[in-house]
Amino acid sequence: MQEERRLAVLRAIVQDYVETREPVGSKTLVERHRLGVSPATIRNDMAALEEEGLITQPHTSAGRVPTDAGYRLFVDRLTAIKPMSAGERRAIATFLDGAVDLDDVVQRSVRLLAQLTHQVAIVQYPTLSGSTVRHVELVAIAPSRLLVVLILSTGRVEQRLVEVPADQPAPSEDELADLRRQMLGLVSGARIADAVASLRGLPETISPAQQEVAGQLVEALVEAMSDHRSEGRVAVGGTANLARFGDSFDSSLKPLLEALEEHVVLLKLLGEAGASPAVTVRIGAEGPLQELSSTSVVASGYGPGSDALAALGIVGPTRMDYPGTIAAVRAVARYVSAILNET
Amino acid sequence: MQEERRLAVLRAIVQDYVETREPVGSKTLVERHRLGVSPATIRNDMAALEEEGLITQPHTSAGRVPTDAGYRLFVDRLTAIKPMSAGERRAIATFLDGAVDLDDVVQRSVRLLAQLTHQVAIVQYPTLSGSTVRHVELVAIAPSRLLVVLILSTGRVEQRLVEVPADQPAPSEDELADLRRQMLGLVSGARIADAVASLRGLPETISPAQQEVAGQLVEALVEAMSDHRSEGRVAVGGTANLARFGDSFDSSLKPLLEALEEHVVLLKLLGEAGASPAVTVRIGAEGPLQELSSTSVVASGYGPGSDALAALGIVGPTRMDYPGTIAAVRAVARYVSAILNET
DNA sequence: CCTGGCACTCGTGTCCCCTGAGTGCCAAGC
DNA sequence: GCTTGGCACTCAGGGGACACGAGTGCCAGG
Secondary structure, three states, X not given: OHHHHHHHHHHHHHHHHHHHOXXXXXXXXXXXXXXXXXXXXXXXXXXXXXXXXXXXXXXXXXXXXXXXXXXXXXXXXXXXXXXXXXXXXXXXXXXXXXXXXXHHHHHHHHHHHHXXXXXXXXXXXXXXXXXXXXXXXXXXXXXXXXXXXXXXXXXOEEEEEEEOOOOOOOOOHHHHHHHHHHHHXXXXXXXXXXXXXXXXXXXXXXXXXXHHHHHHHXXXXXXXXXXXXXXXXXXXXXXXXXXXXXXXXXXXXXHHHHHHHOHHHHHHHHHXXXXXXXXXXXXXXHOOOHHHOOEEEEEEXXXXXXXXXXXXXXXXXXXXXXXXXXXXXXXXXXXXXXXXXXX | OHHHHHHHHHHHXXXXXXXXXXXXXXXXXXXXXXXXXXXXXXXHHHHHHHHOOOEEOOOOOOOEEEOHXXXXXXXXXXXXXXXXXXXXXXXXXXXXXXXXXHHHHHHHHHHHHHHHHOOEEEEEOOOOOOOEEEEEEEEEXXXXXXXXXXXXXXXXXEEEEEEOOOOOOOOOHHHHHHXXXXXXXXXXXOEHHHHHHHHHOHHHHOOHHHHHHHHHHHHHHHHHHOOHHHHHOEEEEOHHHHHHHHHHHXXXXXXXXXXXXXXXXXXXXXXXXXXXXXXXXXXXXXXXXXXXXXXXXXXXXXXXXXXXXXXXXXXXXXXXXXXXXXXXXXXXXXXXXHHXXXX
16 A cells, blocks of 8 residues: 555656656655645655665755666556557658668668657667578679679678689689579578588589689678678667766766777677567666666667567666657667568 | 067967867966067067957956967968877778778778877768779579679679569570670779769660660669768767867757767768868868857868868867877878778 | 066855755654 | 654755955056
C-alpha cells in the first residue's frame, strides 16, 4: 500500500526531474501530481526511498534527485513504453523509405534517431559476418588486372582490384568464367563465415597453371569478406544536441566527444545490444566506461531476421526521457530491420 | 620607424593573447618581448593600433585583444610560416603512407590534421568532376541484371545495378562487350564533365533493339559520375578539441556543432579553398556564416596535379596559432596530393 | 619622440548577510 | 498505524559593500 505510493513518488520524481532539470521537493511534487497526500507524507516516503538508495539530495536544503539505481527501477518497473503516435510512425516510415542504398539507410537512421530523441545517435553499419553472399563477379579490366566484386544480402557491394604478376599468364575469358562458376558454387547463399572456410580450399582443385592467380583472387575475396573497416564502422549524428547538456558540460562533455571520435569505443558502448532485437538500457556507471558515468545508453539490435546483425542507439545524460527514448529507439530499429528485410 | 614598432607590438599582442588567452597589457608586453621601450611608449602605440581598428579592449581597465582585422594583418604580413620540423614531416609521411585506399587516405588525413593543429579538422573527399575516367566495365550478374562499374583516376570505384525490364530482351555477352567497347572509346581518359556529355549521345548510335537497355546503362553511368553524395562528402575529426574552447563555449559551440553535422555547410565553410593548392585563411566574420563569427577557417586545396580537386582544413577559434596551423594544413595538403599522384 | 609619474576607471574577488526552499522530527488526529 | 500540520534547522544562492590591482590616458620633462 505505502509501497505502491512510494514507487509512484519515485516515478513522479524522475518525471519532474527530467522535465525541470532541478532537484524536486515534496511540496512541488504534490502540486504537480495528484498523489492525494500531504507534503509531509511525501517527505516520509522520500526518506525511505533515500534509505533504499533510489534518490539522493545534492545538498541538505535541496530537493531530491534520482540515483542510477532510481532510474534503473524506473525503467524496469515504472514505465510503460508509450507507443509512437500514428504521425510519428508515418514520419519514420516515409523518411526511411526514401533511402536508396544501405549507406543511405544508415545515415538516415542516424539523423532520424537524433531528431526523435534529441540526443546523440549512433548506428552501427551491419556487420558482414552475419550476412550471406548473394553474388560474386570476376571482371578483367585489363589483361593483367582483375576486379573482384562481392555482393551481399545486406545490399553492400565490396570490390577489390587484383594485379596479375608479370611472370604469370593472364587467365583467359573462359578460365575466368570457369573460376567464377566454381566460386559461386562454393559460396553463393552461404554465410560469410562459412564462405571464407570453403574458399580456402578452392585453389587446390584448380589446374596448377592458374593456381597462383586463383589464390590471389580468393585472397582478395576473403579480405573483402572480413573487411574490418566496414565491420566496425559506425555513423554518429546529433552531436549538436550536446549543446543542450547544460550543466554537466565540462565534466562529461570532453570524454564524450572523445568517445564519439573513436569508433571502437562506440562499439563498446553499444555493447551486446547488437545481439538481440530488444532495447537495452545502460544507466550511468553501468556502462563500460567510467568516464561516461553520467551518461546513459539506450540501444537495440537490428537487422533482417530475428537475430540482430548490428546495433543502433543513443547516448545522453542519465537525466533523460527514458520512455520516449526507448520507444523511439525501438521504433527505428524495427523500421530499419523491416527495410533490410525487403531488399 | 614607429610604424615598424607598432606592427611588432601587434605581433606581440597576437602571440601573447593566443598563448595566454587573456587580454594583454602594456607592462606584461615589455616584460615578455624585448621591445626596448617603456610601457608608456607601448601604450601610445596601442592607442594608435586601436585607432586603426586592429586591437580593442574588452573593458576600460583591461588589456588589449586583437580584432579580426588585427589577426588579418598578422596573418598577411607579420608571420613567416614556420616550416615543419624533420620529425613532424616524417611523422606525417609515415602516417599517411600506411593508407590502403582513398577512403583511408581521407580518414587518416582528418585524424592527422586534428592531431597536428588541436582543432577540428575537415577533409573533403575528392570530387569526381575534376578527375578522369580510367575504366568502365559492364557485368551480367544474372541475365536481366547488369552491374556497371566505373573506375576513376582518383582510385574511386563506383558501381550501379541495372535491372533489365522484363519486356526487354537481355543483351547477349557479345552485345554487352560491344557496348562496353563503345563506351570505353567515348569516355576512357576523359574528364567526368566531358564524359557525361559524350555518353548522352551514345544510345542513338546503337541498334534499335538494344537502345532501351543502353539508355539505362548510360543513365546509371552518368548517375555514378555525378554522384552527389560522394561529391559533397566530407570527413570530420578532432571534435574533442572543442572541449578546449573554454570561454566561448555557450555562444559559439552550438552553431559550430550544428555546422559540423551539415556537410553542405562544411563545404560552404571550406569555400573556394578547393580551387587552388594555396592555403586560405578566413578570420571571424569574413566567413560565410555569421553564426560562426568567432571562428576562423584555415583551408587548402589538394589533389593530384596543380589544380586542386578538393579542400581540407580546420576550424578553430579566431584566437589560434595561425603560423603553426597554416604550416600544418599546408604540409598535410601537400602530402595528400603527393599520395594521390602516386596511385 | 620617448619616458616617468599620476590620477582615474572598472572588473574581480571577498566577505557578509539575508532570504527562501526544503528538510527532519514530533505530537496530534483519523 | 499511517497521515498530517507545525516548527525549528540547514544551507545554497543572490545581492550589496568594499578593497585590490591591473591597466589606461594624459601630461610635463628629457
